[in-house]
Amino acid sequence: MTRPDDLQVLFDAAETAVAQSPRGSVAAKAAAARVFDRLRSHDGTPQFQAMAPAALPVCDHLPQAIASAYPVRRALTTALSALAARLTWTRRLSARPEDGAFWDGHANVMLAGPAGLEVRDDLWLGATLMAPGVTYTDHSHPPEETYLPLTPGAWWNAAMDWTDPGADGLIYNPPGITHAMRALPDQPFLALWFLPV
Numbered sequence: 001m002t003r004p005d006d007l008q009v010l011f012d013a014a015e016t017a018v019a020q021s022p023r024g025s026v027a028a029k030a031a032a033a034r035v036f037d038r039l040r041s042h043d044g045t046p047q048f049q050a051m052a053p054a055a056l057p058v059c060d061h062l063p064q065a066i067a068s069a070y071p072v073r074r075a076l077t078t079a080l081s082a083l084a085a086r087l088t089w090t091r092r093l094s095a096r097p098e099d100g101a102f103w104d105g106h107a108n109v110m111l112a113g114p115a116g117l118e119v120r121d122d123l124w125l126g127a128t129l130m131a132p133g134v135t136y137t138d139h140s141h142p143p144e145e146t147y148l149p150l151t152p153g154a155w156w157n158a159a160m161d162w163t164d165p166g167a168d169g170l171i172y173n174p175p176g177i178t179h180a181m182r183a184l185p186d187q188p189f190l191a192l193w194f195l196p197v
């Protein structure tokens with residue numbers, strides 16, 4: 001199969017953005033590189049017809065998140081915007097309607113992975129969007145993870161204080177570590193994540 005051009009454009013922009021993150025750690029870049037190497041080694045199955053696009057309440061914040069994204073990472077936000085109409089946003093499985101701020105204030109989309117636009121089982125690549133002031137619940141997963149911020153925000157893990165890596169930084173979460181993110185009070189949060197599985 002052939003990967004759709006607009007998805008390849010996003011993957012290429014993401015790889016460039018990681019490479020152009022001088023403050024990103026060696027570990028963060030290495031984990032992301034494992035994802036990009038796998039994307040290069042073979043294409044997955046495109047699911048553009050099979051998956052219905054879906055929006056959630058937090059998606060109302062997507063235009064502002066994209067408008068306020070770091071200029072240095074604009075190629076990436078432009079690529080994400082080009083895919084916006086086909087994205088299937090979902091809530092974290094553990095989210096509950098009783099926690100209205102989180103329920104209506106966050107969403108994830110998988111671009112490549114088991115539930116991705118491109119279906120494959122060797123990596124997870126996606127994005128998280130949050131409304132201003134929302135904190136993403138503590139979580140952990142076996143794969144290591146690199147976050148690429150598209151907007152300001154804050155990241156935490158059990159070995160690191162709350163940190164905003166900025167427009168030229170990355171966040172690295174070692175395998176299995178408990179971690180979280182939060183949006184600034186006055187600005188939506190948008191970040192990409194890369195997990196070699």
Ligand SMILES: [Fe+2]
Pocket residue numbers: 139141145173179
């Ligand atoms: Fe994570």
